[in-house]
């Protein structure tokens with residue numbers, strides 16, 4: 001059985017969505033963010049030393065880091081769904097988008113979140129943050145173009161990784177100028193499996 005260590009309002013929502021797309025059985029172990037600090041409870045550190053979400057346990061195999069979890073689950077349970085064939089032209093773009101989401105696009109979002117708390121003290125950082133936000137989200141919007149998905153013509157793990165970044169960006173008001181990404185996000189959120197993941201996950205205030 002796959003256990004998802006799920007923190008409310010967090011990246012572990014990606015994994016619930018993915019497992020719903022895969023039609024795979026799973027159980028959820030729930031963790032609640034601290035009402036004041038918004039941090040994860042210490043009990044998550046018993047699961048993985050970083051104390052971050054998501055972490056899964058698949059019959060004794062623990063996997064942390066959402067990109068790694070997405071890749072692991074799709075390789076193990078995908079049955080040719082949700083990733084392109086390794087010898088296809090779509091495979092390298094798939095790897096790029098899968099890793100780009102957390103590796104690059106999330107950085108201006110997280111920095112915006114943290115610097116908002118500094119008020120005027122963050123003023124010297126804002127021009128760079130704003131230009132990096134335009135850079136990354138402009139890139140995402142341009143590369144998506146008129147397509148339905150980031151890779152090929154059906155949903156892949158890359159879309160699942162990117163969607164959370166867009167939700168986090170939207171919750172901070174960063175996504176409004178990017179109409180193509182807003183429409184893409186609405187399409188992802190309209191998927192039945194996405195909705196089932198939200199139902200199972202509980203509180204989710206992002207996006």
Ligand SMILES: N[C@@H](CCC(=O)N[C@@H](CS)C(=O)NCC(=O)O)C(=O)O
Pocket residue numbers: 007009010011012038039040041051052053054064065066067102
């Ligand atoms: N890059 C990691 C980020 C993990 C991460 O920072 N998770 C957040 C939730 S979205 C978390 O656990 N925050 C609670 C805390 O830091 O206490 C991933 O994609 O898994």
